[in-house]
Amino acid sequence: MPPLLYAETPYGRLAYREEGEGPGPALLLCQRFRGTLDDWDPAFLSAISRNRRVIRFDSAGIGGSGGDVPVGLEEMASVVLAFSDALGLPKIDLLGWSLGGFVAQYVALAAPTRIRRLILAASGPGGKAEGPEPHPRVREVMAHPHNGPDDYLYLFFHDSLTSRAAGRAYLDRLAAARDRVPSVSGPGFVGQLKAIAAATGVRDRLGDLTMPVLVANGAHDVMIPAYRSFVISQEAPNAKLILYPDSGHAFLFQYTDCFASEIDHFLTP
Structure with missing residues (x-):
């Protein structure tokens, strides 16, 4: 486990870890709802950091970071930019998973010249829903005070033997990690929920995302x-x-090598 580092920003002291090195811009990771910087799959981190510098961080009010959870996704995007400023990163590649993907779109729209390439994993444009709705059980499971293994398997993986086996392996890898930052607190959970509920989405602005964008999901x-x-x-x-078969929200931890290869190809100058 790389050491836990801190960056001072106007939004508080933000915790981060980094691994890997390479000639191109750093790849910054924006995490999911109720996730911390230590909820990224160690196998995924190892795969994507072979040829580049990868930085994962906790936004304000989350996990190991200080400050308060921003009241909206635009403010969450401002935290990302302030964090990049604190690390002296004028241009970055940006990967957002789930809620992180929503935030990443706001970042790219707010500062398009600073985002070289954008990766959106298991995300959408937000706002008014189109097409299929989330499964009715999702809201119930997400509202549990603490999500156990069965919750994670349901929310993140497909209901098949192969996908659930991949999910259990992912949970085992997370359980083996030591010196983790604190889990998302109750106020952090509520703050994220409020920010998501207040978001109007960026569907009408997707045409302004003119940088190369890699979109993937299960x-x-x-x-x-x-x-x-x-x-x-x-x-x-x-x-x-890219859509991956027999997989769900955490496809990136099921098809780790395959998706990491796509990321490497996409980000290679």
Whole structure:
């Protein structure tokens, strides 16, 4: 486990870890709802940091970071930019998973010259839903005070033997990690929920995402149906879409090597 580092920003002291090195811009990771910087799959981190510098961080009010959870996704995007400023990163590549993907779109729209390439994993444009809705059980499971293994398997992986086996392996890898930052607190959870509920989405601005965009999802995502990834790929002018079979919201931890290879190809200058 790389050491826990801190960056001072106007939004508080933000915790981060980094691994890997390479000649191109650093790849900054924006985490999911209720996730911390230590909830990224160690196998995924190892795979994507072989040829580049990868930085994962906790936004304000989350995990190991100080400050308060921002009241909206625009403010969360401002935290990302302030964190990049604190690390002296004028241009970055940006990967957002789930909620992190929503935030990453706001970042790219607010500061398009600072984002070289954008990766959106299991995300959508937000706002008014189109196509299939999340499974009715999703809201119930997400509202549990603490999500156990069965919750994670349902929310993140497809209901098949192979996908659930991949999910258990992912949970085992997380359980083996030591010196983790604190889990998301109750106030942090509520703050994120309020910010998500207040968001109007960026569907009408997807055409402004003119940088290269890689969009990916699991074909059986029960939380953010893959159709919403398809919408991004149709509206963003330089977007490529990949859907992975027999997988869900955490496809990136099931098809780790395959997706890491796509990321490497996409980010290589």
